[in-house]
Amino acid sequence: MEYNFSDKIQSVKPSAIKEILKASKKSEFISFVAANPAQEAFPIDEIERICQWVLTENPITALQYSVSEGTKHLNYAIKDYVTAREQNLIKDSDEILVVSGAQQGIDLSAKVLLNEGDYVLTEDPSYIGALNTFRLYNTKILGIPMQQDGVDLDIMENYLKTHKNIKIFYTVPNFQNPTGYTTSYEKRKAIYNLCQKYGIVIIEDNPYGELRFEGEHIPSIKSLDTDGLVIYVGSFSKIIAPGIRVGYVIANKNITQKIGVAKEFSDIHTNVLGQIICEKFLTTCNINLHIAKLQRLYKNKITAMENAIAKFDENNFLSYVKPQGGLFLWCKIPNHIDISEFCKECFNKSIAIVPGFAFQTDEKAECHHIRLNFSTPTNEEIQQGIEKMFKKIEL
Amino acid sequence: MEYNFSDKIQSVKPSAIKEILKASKKSEFISFVAANPAQEAFPIDEIERICQWVLTENPITALQYSVSEGTKHLNYAIKDYVTAREQNLIKDSDEILVVSGAQQGIDLSAKVLLNEGDYVLTEDPSYIGALNTFRLYNTKILGIPMQQDGVDLDIMENYLKTHKNIKIFYTVPNFQNPTGYTTSYEKRKAIYNLCQKYGIVIIEDNPYGELRFEGEHIPSIKSLDTDGLVIYVGSFSKIIAPGIRVGYVIANKNITQKIGVAKEFSDIHTNVLGQIICEKFLTTCNINLHIAKLQRLYKNKITAMENAIAKFDENNFLSYVKPQGGLFLWCKIPNHIDISEFCKECFNKSIAIVPGFAFQTDEKAECHHIRLNFSTPTNEEIQQGIEKMFKKIEL
Numbered sequence A, B: 001m002e003y004n005f006s007d008k009i010q011s012v013k014p015s016a017i018k019e020i021l022k023a024s025k026k027s028e029f030i031s032f033v034a035a036n037p038a039q040e041a042f043p044i045d046e047i048e049r050i051c052q053w054v055l056t057e058n059p060i061t062a063l064q065y066s067v068s069e070g071t072k073h074l075n076y077a078i079k080d081y082v083t084a085r086e087q088n089l090i091k092d093s094d095e096i097l098v099v100s101g102a103q104q105g106i107d108l109s110a111k112v113l114l115n116e117g118d119y120v121l122t123e124d125p126s127y128i129g130a131l132n133t134f135r136l137y138n139t140k141i142l143g144i145p146m147q148q149d150g151v152d153l154d155i156m157e158n159y160l161k162t163h164k165n166i167k168i169f170y171t172v173p174n175f176q177n178p179t180g181y182t183t184s185y186e187k188r189k190a191i192y193n194l195c196q197k198y199g200i201v202i203i204e205d206n207p208y209g210e211l212r213f214e215g216e217h218i219p220s221i222k223s224l225d226t227d228g229l230v231i232y233v234g235s236f237s238k239i240i241a242p243g244i245r246v247g248y249v250i251a252n253k254n255i256t257q258k259i260g261v262a263k264e265f266s267d268i269h270t271n272v273l274g275q276i277i278c279e280k281f282l283t284t285c286n287i288n289l290h291i292a293k294l295q296r297l298y299k300n301k302i303t304a305m306e307n308a309i310a311k312f313d314e315n316n317f318l319s320y321v322k323p324q325g326g327l328f329l330w331c332k333i334p335n336h337i338d339i340s341e342f343c344k345e346c347f348n349k350s351i352a353i354v355p356g357f358a359f360q361t362d363e364k365a366e367c368h369h370i371r372l373n374f375s376t377p378t379n380e381e382i383q384q385g386i387e388k389m390f391k392k393i394e395l
Helices: A016-023 A044-057 A059-063 A072-085 A102-113 A128-135 A153-162 A185-198 A253-267 A272-284 A287-312 A339-348 A379-390 B016-023 B044-057 B059-063 B072-085 B102-113 B128-135 B153-162 B185-198 B253-267 B272-284 B287-312 B339-348 B379-390
Strands: A096-099 A119-124 A140-147 A166-171 A201-205 A230-235 A247-250 A328-332 A369-373 B096-099 B119-124 B140-147 B166-171 B201-205 B230-235 B247-250 B328-332 B369-373
Touching (some): A044 A059, A044 A272, A044 B059, A072 A272, A102 A166, A102 A201, A102 A230, A102 A247, A119 A128, A119 A153, A128 A140, A128 B253, A153 A185, A185 A201, A253 B102, A253 B128, A272 B272, A287 A379, A339 A369, B044 B272, B059 B272, B072 B272, B096 B102, B096 B253, B102 B166, B102 B201, B102 B247, B119 B128, B119 B153, B128 B140, B153 B166, B153 B185, B247 B253, B287 B379
Parallel strands (some): A166 A201, B119 B140, B119 B166, B201 B230
Antiparallel strands (some): A328 A369, B096 B247, B328 B369
């Protein structure tokens, strides 16, 4: 049979990262590609204890159907956890919706807001998973160049002035994927004001916010949200475990109500065991101590990467702005180097890296960056991988 | 802010069932509304043992990011399990894709196949979750009246002749929700031939297939699929546990490849702990013995319901065709009775039931049925609920 696939699915392809990940699975490879938490990052004992407890004491609750919006217990635990970090984010429990990972939060936000042909504004480069999610609604993406302190506001406003049907601005304000850049407080306020002026919903995706290992916390855009135009997407993937697929959305209850309906007809509800792991971890374990441990862990890893670069990159081939948190180092390579050739050369030396254009809204636009992940490899692998990268480079 | 929600989300509302479920949560209620497995149906000890094993022996695998298509181990386990039940369903592992419950299998199949304005053919009445999923792609649904042995083939062919852009025929051939009817082997062949002739993809949703407590197994439509036009959707919700949200899709690999891409940008992957529970239950426990236990359990429950109806429905107010499996009894009430009034009257007596029109493609069309679920209440609740239902009915 000749399949007549939908226009939307034909507009996206599997992510380049996934392809590189698959190709670099052999054991001799050192990979700077994934965005996985470090092996040491998982609170294994606590999760084991929670699972054992619930499957002994309350198994039916963990195994039976549950409600689309997430369990009440996890809802309350999220409210307390988020409020302890930022006081004014949540007024009411109705503003919280549990989702099957932050990716679903983005997807369902798009589903309830976007008609075909609408425009979405994003940082450029941006998280590839969000870009493709928006493409799957047959929408058009307008990329705003990313600067060290957030998007270029002039270009953002120009888009808002010249394009009708812009519905969403998508941003990762903390330690952005792929650049590691953090949007300054001034720009957060300016972004909020612009979106307020033009009636645009902001999706504030914050998977890495807790992983700040330097500098001071910057209030979220959601904390400025007097008008209810921000959908804040939080995740337990980086602070508890990604395999359990639990995240959450915080938004005006009119929005969470719609997202709840969309969720019911997407996957009915989020897996309950994962929800209980998050709830009990938040309420019976020391989440702040655990996050402090993660911050030390990733600070240690980025330091290992910086040291390796300082040692082996004798000609200052790579340049970068050191991020204050997160999982990525966004490195510029000299303009005269072909980025695909460079990545290929690394691949031939069993080093896997992602070319920056994989994150661009237009993959064919000029690109002189690579993204290096420092959370997944061990410190030894970081050292060896960077050393190999600079051995016998023929430029 | 005035939200400008998408057309698609405005076309659906939360399911009526969900509203009735919420309203009937008080302890005095006896509910025939849910489609939950019975409390006794869960293999709790096995699940506890599996979780303990994996979180002790292989925790990182269970907690780290995984692949969109599902773990290789679960893929192989599904292949063996399905093949043991029907030999010719799966040729290659590429034809299997793990999803976050059957609901997601339906949703992602719709996503990769449907453009806005396309038509979907369904049984009428049908599973409300599928109907709303299709509506969320801005498609139009054509309902084919459901008969005791499957859809009316003349009406089906007439639709196929007169409507362009019919892309999908959606069917639950075994113990359908809500009717409990099973499509005969003759009709399965006729349906396949019709869809083959008109180039329509069949979504064969089989959540209840294993729960046959009477009669003989009927080969799936997928087993007839020489041309690769059937997407078979299987579920572990009714045979292991729905809270873990694991199901699977079996289809031509060109389709599963597209669904895999759509899945990556919906929820990245299915929760891994749930996948490991299913894999290990299939490979290290006696799934056939467990299914035989479930068949006895639900046979016992439908018998309790039949006995209660025989005892308390002295005037033969309800009439039904006894299903050979599944979870539902689809009862006709006399034509002169207003169905909403009847459901309301039951509700006032703390009995929750779903009016049949909730499952119709046109909720406003004439309706003389109610759906009674017999899996969720205990045998005592079944007896008491049916007794109450017929007490002091003022007709």
